Amino acid sequence: MGNGPLIPILGFLTCVAFIYLSFGDLWFDYKREPELGFVSRNGTQFVLDGKPLYVNGWNSYWFMDHAVNDHSRHRVGVMLEAGSKMGLTVCRTWAFNDGGYNALQISPGRFDERVFKALDHVIAEAKRHGVRLLLSLVNNLQAYGGKTQYVNWAWQEGVGLSSSNDSFFFDPSIRRYFKNYLTVLLTRKNSITGIEYRNDPTIFAWELINEPRCFTDISGDTLQDWINEMTAFIKSIDKKHLLTVGLEGFYGPKSPKRLTVNPEKWASELGSDFVRNSESPNIDFASVHIYPDHW
Numbered sequence: 001m002g003n004g005p006l007i008p009i010l011g012f013l014t015c016v017a018f019i020y021l022s023f024g025d026l027w028f029d030y031k032r033e034p035e036l037g038f039v040s041r042n043g044t045q046f047v048l049d050g051k052p053l054y055v056n057g058w059n060s061y062w063f064m065d066h067a068v069n070d071h072s073r074h075r076v077g078v079m080l081e082a083g084s085k086m087g088l089t090v091c092r093t094w095a096f097n098d099g100g101y102n103a104l105q106i107s108p109g110r111f112d113e114r115v116f117k118a119l120d121h122v123i124a125e126a127k128r129h130g131v132r133l134l135l136s137l138v139n140n141l142q143a144y145g146g147k148t149q150y151v152n153w154a155w156q157e158g159v160g161l162s163s164s165n166d167s168f169f170f171d172p173s174i175r176r177y178f179k180n181y182l183t184v185l186l187t188r189k190n191s192i193t194g195i196e197y198r199n200d201p202t203i204f205a206w207e208l209i210n211e212p213r214c215f216t217d218i219s220g221d222t223l224q225d226w227i228n229e230m231t232a233f234i235k236s237i238d239k240k241h242l243l244t245v246g247l248e249g250f251y252g253p254k255s256p257k258r259l260t261v262n263p264e265k266w267a268s269e270l271g272s273d274f275v276r277n278s279e280s281p282n283i284d285f286a287s288v289h290i291y292p293d294h295w
């Protein structure tokens with residue numbers, strides 16, 4: 001009695017709410033999202049909004065590649081949503097693709113805007129799902145180009161000093177190629193969110209290189225020198241984000257007491273050293289890669 005008309009009104013409102021929830025994705029305005037905080041570090045603790053942050057996450061290296069084409073782009077959002085629903089907070093993915101299919105960097109200093117827009121999409125989607133990204137900047141291995149591609153470019157342009165893959169680390173021309181890529185990437189303005197990558201708190205951290213090895217200099221000095229130079233260069237452009245190396249986690253000759261912990265002797269002869277490399281002044285945190293089926 002008396003509340004008769006309320007029921008159809010509630011019904012109507014429920015219907016509006018339902019339609020809004022169903023199409024909310026289409027209306028999402030990235031630029032009007034509340035500001036996220038940057039993840040920082042205090043001693044050995046990650047910190048977010050003044051509180052300790054414990055990271056749990058996963059690896060989906062393929063996001064940018066799949067975001068290039070219309071038929072596969074949706075997989076990025078599906079994966080981020082699945083991770084987010086499981087309570088995962090950080091996803092590691094590639095922010096590079098050098099030469100080859102769907103390359104971000106087509107050749108030194110030439111970038112494919114179509115692929116950059118795909119990376120913009122990955123970052124915008126991560127933000128939308130409340131997941132931060134650990135973005136890796138180059139591959140030691142040949143997948144997606146890697147240091148071999150840089151060495152080939154230098155060779156093709158007639159400036160390469162050596163055909164060794166490891167000249168990626170010491171050849172001045174190749175160092176310039178890589179620094180140029182870093183500058184373009186870090187100052188990229190996201191075409192969806194309008195935020196420069198270096199100012200985007202959706203990015204949890206930069207990972208300098210996936211699984212670096214430089215076995216042509218097992219003293220480790222060549223890799224260490226490259227890490228020192230490139231990390232200082234990154235921090236000269238971007239002081240807001242954390243930075244890690246991307247090591248597998250093997251001990252080298254500068255950590256003689258720990259060599260017995262390596263899987264086998266070869267692991268101490270790769271020119272890398274978990275302790276020394278991680279102690280580089282601009283490195284904020286360390287990580288290891290675990291392959292339980294191999295070692």
Ligand SMILES: *[C@@H]1O[C@H](CO)[C@@H](O)[C@H](O)[C@H]1NC(C)=O
Nearest residue numbers: 041042043044045047050051
């Ligand atoms: C860092 O952590 C220490 C020890 O927990 C605390 O006393 C200090 O206030 C923290 N510093 C900042 C900048 O949060």
Ligand SMILES: *[C@@H]1O[C@H](CO)[C@@H](O)[C@H](O)[C@H]1NC(C)=O
Nearest residue numbers: 140141142148163164165166
């Ligand atoms: C360069 O790296 C690729 C793959 O990582 C390997 O197949 C090739 O043999 C390497 N070349 C040299 C000269 O080490």
